[in-house]
Amino acid sequence: MRFPDLKQYRHRKWAVAVAGVGAVAVVAAFALWPSGQGAKPSGRAGGAEGRPVPVVTAQVERKDVPVYLDALGTVQAFNTVTVRSRVDGELVEVLFKEGQDVKAGDVLAQIDPRTYRAQYEQALAARDKDSAQLAAAKRDLDRYIGLGDRVTGQSVDTQRSLVHQLEATVRADEASISNARTMLGYTVIASPIDGRTGMRLVDRGNIVHASDSTGLVTLTQIQPIAVIFTLPQQNLPAIADRLREGGALAVLATQPESRTQIDSGELELVDNQIDQTTGTIKLKAVMPNAERRLWPGGFVNVRMLLTVRQGGLVIPSPAVQRGPKGSYAFVVKADHTVEMRPIKIATVEADRALIDQGLEEGETVVTDGVAKLQNGSRVAGADDRKGDDRKAEGRKGEGGGDGQRQRRRDKTQ
Numbered sequence: 001m002r003f004p005d006l007k008q009y010r011h012r013k014w015a016v017a018v019a020g021v022g023a024v025a026v027v028a029a030f031a032l033w034p035s036g037q038g039a040k041p042s043g044r045a046g047g048a049e050g051r052p053v054p055v056v057t058a059q060v061e062r063k064d065v066p067v068y069l070d071a072l073g074t075v076q077a078f079n080t081v082t083v084r085s086r087v088d089g090e091l092v093e094v095l096f097k098e099g100q101d102v103k104a105g106d107v108l109a110q111i112d113p114r115t116y117r118a119q120y121e122q123a124l125a126a127r128d129k130d131s132a133q134l135a136a137a138k139r140d141l142d143r144y145i146g147l148g149d150r151v152t153g154q155s156v157d158t159q160r161s162l163v164h165q166l167e168a169t170v171r172a173d174e175a176s177i178s179n180a181r182t183m184l185g186y187t188v189i190a191s192p193i194d195g196r197t198g199m200r201l202v203d204r205g206n207i208v209h210a211s212d213s214t215g216l217v218t219l220t221q222i223q224p225i226a227v228i229f230t231l232p233q234q235n236l237p238a239i240a241d242r243l244r245e246g247g248a249l250a251v252l253a254t255q256p257e258s259r260t261q262i263d264s265g266e267l268e269l270v271d272n273q274i275d276q277t278t279g280t281i282k283l284k285a286v287m288p289n290a291e292r293r294l295w296p297g298g299f300v301n302v303r304m305l306l307t308v309r310q311g312g313l314v315i316p317s318p319a320v321q322r323g324p325k326g327s328y329a330f331v332v333k334a335d336h337t338v339e340m341r342p343i344k345i346a347t348v349e350a351d352r353a354l355i356d357q358g359l360e361e362g363e364t365v366v367t368d369g370v371a372k373l374q375n376g377s378r379v380a381g382a383d384d385r386k387g388d389d390r391k392a393e394g395r396k397g398e399g400g401g402d403g404q405r406q407r408r409r410d411k412t413q
Helices: 006-032 114-150 153-186 233-244 382-412
Strands: 056-059 061-083 089-094 107-111 188-190 195-197 217-232 250-254 261-275 280-287 299-316 321-323 326-332 338-342 344-349 352-357 364-368
Touching (some): 061 195, 061 352, 114 153, 217 233, 233 261, 233 280, 233 299, 250 280, 326 344
Antiparallel strands (some): 056 364, 061 299, 089 107, 107 188, 195 217, 299 352, 344 352
16 A cells, blocks of 8 residues: 655645635635725714714803902911010919910919019109108298298209209109009010910920010911912902902802812902012902811912903803814804804803803803714704604604514414
8 A cells, every 4th residue: 555745745735724824815805895885985074974973062141150260378367476474584373275265355374473563662662752852842942932031042942953853753753663563564464366375385383584585375366367369460450440449359268179168258458569470469368267167377279259240151161172272162053063163261160161252142052072073063962862762762662563463463363
């Protein structure tokens, strides 16, 4: 028996495999090659195969729109006072608690008053002594004048000068008494303002001095409270116009992470100069802070109501699109196609955009589904889609009726 040549068998097997792969490649290329009948039409501008793009629309309306100026603000105590001792001595009493609310005139601390009381009593004694001498000198002057020619004029003049000298001494004693009384009063340290105490800086038993820089405690007035914020200098003319009209500008403080309102107040101050390094102007608002939700040193978002645009053109903010040439919106025309129209936005407040130019009242703009749109695309609004859904349900109902009639005929047969 004769066996085939193994080398020739291998060559034949390899040639068959190559021919099979080539045939598969030719078939695939033919299937993928576009022909006159098999090529898909490019379709009109719109969705797949030229179908209208489903979108959500809204109309351009007229509404009263508030115009706000937004900024980042810093909460600042309306008044801050570092309470210090005005005399030297031992701190014998501390009469406040840390974090306590105090009123103006409330006693906060007591310095040892014994030395200053002794000085006051000493001034009183000196005044009494000099007053007695003055009274005696006045009596002697009256006697000299009563003697007439029996006393020389020089003696009368000398006595009158002594009376004047003692009167001056008594006035100096009165000044010393006033000073001693004041120094004695300084041993009682009272609150100069209504506010809230901070941490105690000196403990009882320490010797304090009038020259100490640390003080005893810091008081901050947080009702009312101030909010400091800055705005670009371009806003200054509009703010100045409002203030010149005599209207108060309302200021809102909101949380930094959201627009939840914390408190509201009024603009108190516009700084007297513009910061040349940043081109901004500093402003100060005062808020009642009745609930004490604002705290000195904190950050808040500030919204100042500049004006209210009466009857402004507004559209939902999702309808506003932004491109290289600025803002625009897709306007739906009567033939259900869209026009990409440039617009000028005055402000965006919440979910509404105030339009200055580009739109007219009653026009329809696209608010959702703009990703597949271009200028001239056909669209199907919410009403059109509802109509298509109703037609589809009707066809489904008809199909359901034919099926039921067919099942009844089958049962009859």
